[in-house]
Amino acid sequence: MTPTAATRVRGANSLQLRFMLVVFASATLLALVVATVAYQLSQARALASGRSSVESLATAVEKTLAIGAYARDAVLLQEVAGGLVRNELVDVVAVVAADGSALVKVVRPGAVEHQGAALLTRPLMSPFDAKEALGQLRIHLNDAKVRADADREAYTLAAAMAGQAALLAFVLYLVAARMVSSPIVRLASALRRMTPGSGERLDTPHSHARDEIGVLIAGANELLDSNERQLKVERKLRAEVESMEAQYRQIFDSSSAGIFVLNESGRLINGNPTVSRVVGLSMGDLRNLSEEDFIARVFNRPEQVRQMIDDATRRGETVSADLELVQQGDERRWVHCLISVQRADGQTVEGVIYDITERKSDENEVRHRAEHDALTQLKNRAAGQAMLERLVAEAASRGASLSVACIDLDGFKQINDSHGHQSGDEVLVACAERMRVAVRRSSDLVARLGGDEFLIALRDVGPGDAVLIQVMRALIDGLSLPIRLSTGEEVRVGVSIGIASLPEHGTDPHALVRAADEALYHVKRNGKQAFSLALSG
DSSP: OOHHHHHSOOGGGOHHHHHHHHHHHHHHHHHHHHHHHHHHHHHHHHHHHHHHHHHHHHHHHHHHHHHHHHHTOHHHHHHHHHHHHTSTTEEEEEEEETTSOEEEEEEOTTOOOOTTOOEEEEEEEOSSOTTOEEEEEEEEEOHHHHHHHHHHHHHHHHHHHHHHHHHHHHHHHHHHIIIIIHHHHHHHHHHHHSOTTSSOOOOOOGGGTTSHHHHHHHHHHHHHHHHHHHHHHHHHHHHHHHHHHHHHHHHHHHOSSEEEEEETTSOEEEEOHHHHHHHTOOHHHHHHGGGSOHHHHHBSOHHHHHHHHHHHHHHTSOEEEEEEBOOBTTBOOEEEEEEEEEOSSSOEEEEEEEEOHHHHHHHHHHHHHHHBOTTTOSBOHHHHHHHHHHHHHHHHHHTOOEEEEEEEEETHHHHHHHHOHHHHHHHHHHHHHHHHHHSOTTTOEEEEEETTEEEEEEETOOTTOHHHHHHHHHHHHHHHSOEEOTTSOEEOOEEEEEEEEETTTOSSHHHHHHHHHHHHHHHHHTTSSEEEEOOOO
């Protein structure tokens, strides 16, 4: 509603107009009913009045007509009858003798005699004997005149009553407009001008202090009081919420943890700047992930993250794991990720990630130092034995072959004694690198057991396989080549190798190593610089 319409209601929406129409309609209906009844009553009264007037005339001339009838005086009868028809209410006057013969009959000029007209009759008695009937007076009334007079009187009365009803309706309209409609319009206008939540209140006119308008104004003021209190509370709460939102946004944006929210399709809904920094994407690229699969784009193993989401959904709790991110450049990056699933309005995934790349690097370095020989960077004795156990178990479970070689460097002690420990270390490093070259790096094991003793395990290689001979010859040839020391001198070492295979020479790591070690000593006793396969048990 426009301000003008709000201030002054017009047309069919006006309560005042509708009240007036209802009052006028009711008054009109009442006037119609009353006028109809008044018309009928007035008409009946007018008819009765006309008949009464004619009867009075008949009474007045009755004796004169009786004398004329007694005397058979036609002139007298004609004169009296003519006098009666001069009255507009009379059409025909007739005097009939007792034997039925007409003594006189006079018709009013212009009147039409017709059957069915109202008839007034009076007996004519002898002036000398009240019991002797001389004849009868018959007067035909002018029905049209009587009814016209009755209708005019009835219409006048009905119109007066209708006018009275209309006047009453108009007075009621003016009273309602002044006492009800106008105060309500002024009240609505005053309410519209008020500012919500302000201290403004409606004034109660003295004339309406104790009536319904006063009650309405009091109720409106109570509503304004309540509205002001509610607005104050709402403003206070809104300020508190805005303050809390600002604090949470500050926490969200400045948190050292990356926080992200995904929809059920894995697309990004929101993410803080830390997520951008941790995953190595700009905020613009991060926002674009709202149209891509965030999980596949960020994590190196997306299936692991989706499994975490399924676990969190099924268990109804937060799950966590260390996850590798998609590699960018040469650096491998890791995060510790916590996943929880909310199902309030559709499923949303909430994730928190912490950059643990440095920690992972430290862990890997510690693990590497714990599992590798500090000098040669080969697996050390403990890690080599542990890996050998895994390889044996795996080969046994698959029914596959596995060959284990024990290696000893010949002449190493003399180099160490004559050239010093530094030179001895250089020889060990060079030999270790040549062993790595000789085997298959992706599947085979090379470990330093201690001193100049080494262990090699060849996966899926049996005693009759050509690969075994090929690797052994490569080891002997490579380890026999001269080694240039940092001093510029060249030295040489020899090599003795003992080999045992699964399952021909044993079914567990200890049995295989023991068989290979026995084969090694067999080579040493028979000239060295060779390899030998263990004897079958």
